[in-house]
Amino acid sequence: MDGDGVACGDESDGRAPGPGPGGATALLGKLSAAGTGQALEAYGWAKLFAPLGVEQFHWTAGDDGVASPASGLRLTPRDLAQPVEQGSDRRRAHRTVLRS
Known part of the structure; x- marks a missing residue:
């Protein structure tokens, strides 16, 4: 990790140094x-x-108290399915309009 909490590779793992x-x-x-x-x-x-209709979520934070966008998002299974359900509803509505 660098000073900003960003994971960095090193040459020992075969990757070039960097985020x-x-x-x-x-x-x-x-x-x-x-x-x-x-x-x-x-x-x-x-x-x-x-x-999207997501009712609750939690973003875990690092030691600095800042939310971790890379791995900190927590959703319930129901809220995780919301975007999928909405996409299905939109596709269904679109097909209905096209058939009318």
Whole structure:
């Protein structure tokens, strides 16, 4: 881990030094928070989870108290299925309109 909590590869594991797969997600989380002026949880709720009908979620935080965008999101099975259900409903509605 580097000083910002971003996972880094080292040459002993055969990868070039630098952010690992979670590092890019962590960077996007930091950029989102900085660009919106909102914590990741607040922005995620307003722009993603509430519009999808997700009723509850939890984002675990690192030692610094900041939500972990790479691996910290927790959803109930029902809330995890919401986007899939909504997509099915939209496809079904679209087919109905086309048949009318």
